[in-house]
Amino acid sequence: xxxxxxxxxxxxxxxxxxxxxxxxxxxxxxxxxxxxxxxxxxxxxxxxxxxxxxxxxxxxxxxxxxxxxxxxxxxxxxxxxxxxxxxxxxxxxxxxxxxxxxxxxxxxxxxxxxxxxxxxxxxxxxxxxxxxxxxxxxxxxxxxxxxxxxxxxxxxxxxxxxxxxxxxxxxxxxxxxxxxxxxxxxxxxxxxxxxxxxxxxxxxxxxxxxxxxxxxxxxxxxxxxxxxxxxxxxxxxxxxxxxxxxxxxxxxxxxxxxxxxxxxxxxxxxxxxxxxxxxxxxxxxxxxxxxxxxxxxxxxxxxxxxxxxxxxxxxxxxxxxxxxxxxxxxxxxxxxxxxxxxxxxxxxxxxx
Amino acid sequence: xxxxxxxxxxxxxxxxxxxxxxxxxxxxxxxxxxxxxxxxxxxxxxxxxxxxxxxxxxxxxxxxxxxxxxxxxxxxxxxxxxxxxxxxxxxxxxxxxxxxxxxxxxxxxxxxxxxxxxxxxxxxxxxxxxxxxxxxxxxxxxxxxxxxxxxxxxxxxxxxxxxxxxxxxxxxxxxxxxxxxxxxxxxxxxxxxxxxxxxxxxxxxxxxxxxxxxxxxxxxxxxxxxxxxxxxxxxxxxxxxxxxxxxxxxxxxxxxxxxxxxxxxxxxxxxxxxxxxxxxxxxxxxxxxxxxxxxxxx
Numbered sequence: 001x002x003x004x005x006x007x008x009x010x011x012x013x014x015x016x017x018x019x020x021x022x023x024x025x026x027x028x029x030x031x032x033x034x035x036x037x038x039x040x041x042x043x044x045x046x047x048x049x050x051x052x053x054x055x056x057x058x059x060x061x062x063x064x065x066x067x068x069x070x071x072x073x074x075x076x077x078x079x080x081x082x083x084x085x086x087x088x089x090x091x092x093x094x095x096x097x098x099x100x101x102x103x104x105x106x107x108x109x110x111x112x113x114x115x116x117x118x119x120x121x122x123x124x125x126x127x128x129x130x131x132x133x134x135x136x137x138x139x140x141x142x143x144x145x146x147x148x149x150x151x152x153x154x155x156x157x158x159x160x161x162x163x164x165x166x167x168x169x170x171x172x173x174x175x176x177x178x179x180x181x182x183x184x185x186x187x188x189x190x191x192x193x194x195x196x197x198x199x200x201x202x203x204x205x206x207x208x209x210x211x212x213x214x215x216x217x218x219x220x221x222x223x224x225x226x227x228x229x230x231x232x233x234x235x236x237x238x239x240x241x242x243x244x245x246x247x248x249x250x251x252x253x254x255x256x257x258x259x260x261x262x263x264x265x266x267x268x269x270x271x272x273x274x275x276x277x278x279x280x281x282x283x284x285x286x287x288x289x290x291x292x293x294x295x296x297x298x299x300x301x302x303x304x305x306x307x308x309x310x311x312x313x314x315x316x317x318x319x320x321x322x323x324x325x326x327x328x329x330x331x332x333x334x335x336x337x338x339x340x341x342x343x344x345x346x347x348x349x350x351x352x
Numbered sequence: 353x354x355x356x357x358x359x360x361x362x363x364x365x366x367x368x369x370x371x372x373x374x375x376x377x378x379x380x381x382x383x384x385x386x387x388x389x390x391x392x393x394x395x396x397x398x399x400x401x402x403x404x405x406x407x408x409x410x411x412x413x414x415x416x417x418x419x420x421x422x423x424x425x426x427x428x429x430x431x432x433x434x435x436x437x438x439x440x441x442x443x444x445x446x447x448x449x450x451x452x453x454x455x456x457x458x459x460x461x462x463x464x465x466x467x468x469x470x471x472x473x474x475x476x477x478x479x480x481x482x483x484x485x486x487x488x489x490x491x492x493x494x495x496x497x498x499x500x501x502x503x504x505x506x507x508x509x510x511x512x513x514x515x516x517x518x519x520x521x522x523x524x525x526x527x528x529x530x531x532x533x534x535x536x537x538x539x540x541x542x543x544x545x546x547x548x549x550x551x552x553x554x555x556x557x558x559x560x561x562x563x564x565x566x567x568x569x570x571x572x573x574x575x576x577x578x579x580x581x582x583x584x585x586x587x588x589x590x591x592x593x594x595x596x597x598x599x600x601x602x603x604x605x606x607x608x609x610x611x612x613x614x615x616x617x618x619x620x621x622x623x624x625x626x627x628x629x630x631x632x633x634x635x636x637x638x639x640x641x642x643x644x645x646x647x648x649x650x
Contacts, residue, residue: 054546065455072475276486
């Protein structure tokens, strides 16, 4: 830690006291002459000066702090205004209609909204148990030598850019699905009889997007859960074990309830990434406007719809429709964050 | 709940022995399951990194760093312009994101508990969770459409805005860890508040803030979606801030969805370089953190 060196400028506000000092730092002068002489006063800001400077400083950080709400407001207004023509023309059916026809100028975002929901659910259903299990292992059972490298790997996975996941998805995951997993699910396990795993196995599909999202959100949930679990006091576990609980019962009975809020926060964080993830999903989902029950069918998410069509949108209404999709995505973010905040606060209160 | 448990215990005194065996069994099974979960969680990462290393290292050469992209069909070619473009975009982003982020973080720490501080903190979280593509179309609408052309500035500003919430929250956390006594000591010596804040508190928290800044830079370095309609990409050499500029993530995306095999190889090489960049920044962040804490913490 650096110790700040109080230079001479700090002294003069209490300059009367400096008369008593005989050491070298202040100029050898009596208190009275310091006040009167112009020489040192040049370095020393007056009290009034520092009050003004304080005010400037406060205004400056207030200004920067206000940038955050202003930025959000700008996004809300700009994207909202740009999307308004489409929202006004199609009304509520923008959210429920599944027709997306740039040629006719008819737009309904239901398939994209459905796709966003479905891929997020697949991702969370796959990733949450694995991430939680992994976090419990790391915080409770893992030998010390294993904990650090595995934690590091998980942190690393969280830092991988999404376009790299997309690249891997296109060249590894999708071919693997086409030739291996999809035929296996459909034919070997006879899941093809259900509507969810039927149809031709192209590869690019809602399932591929869900899987890649699962891989992407897993490190987020795992990292947060691990941190939270590590923060649970030892005494919590020891008390449960002393009461005769098995190791697993100690975790479910004493550790997990304690860490509930934090784990929930991690899941929300994961959901946030799954909902807004663009590049990787665009690259593997197949990009088709279709409301299909089958996970093998190509689809769209809201984010991938925007990424894929924005540059090609030629008509004003098409552009406006894409902006409206972005606006809906923004609103969903706002609502989910608001709910999460309320829940976290409530859970926190109950525990406290 | 405790009353119910006690009642159950009294009722089940007899079968307790077998119950214990069952409970132990459940415990062993669940512990094993968490081991398996951890293994499964780590496997995809190893697979992805391994595959990336294999593919990327094969396609990587000195050419990649020094030469420009070549048209389809011509051998070789690199991403020199994209590497420079990414660095420039990160520079612009830092100029936008750091002052605002650090200033807002200072405000949150100094005005802790006020209504406005709570609101700003909540909105910073919202901004943090904002899908990057929404930031992209906003930047297009706000910074590209009025000017009529894509530009490096718009791209840099878009990813700079994404840095703000990260930097804000880290700065706040770090400034809050500075002991109150240090602040009081400075004030007692007659330091004005603004100097106490900037020269004492901020300087003490600097290590942590640098870490946070690096983490933020590493995160936005790989962002693609906000650049799609702002920086746009450029297959020629350009360092003009008012013009479209190339960026590594954009180039990887373009090459990955192209139908050409040698472009695919370049995409892998680009991905490896991008990951290396992100990794180096993260490692520096880790070292800074270590140095500050004076030793590892686990």
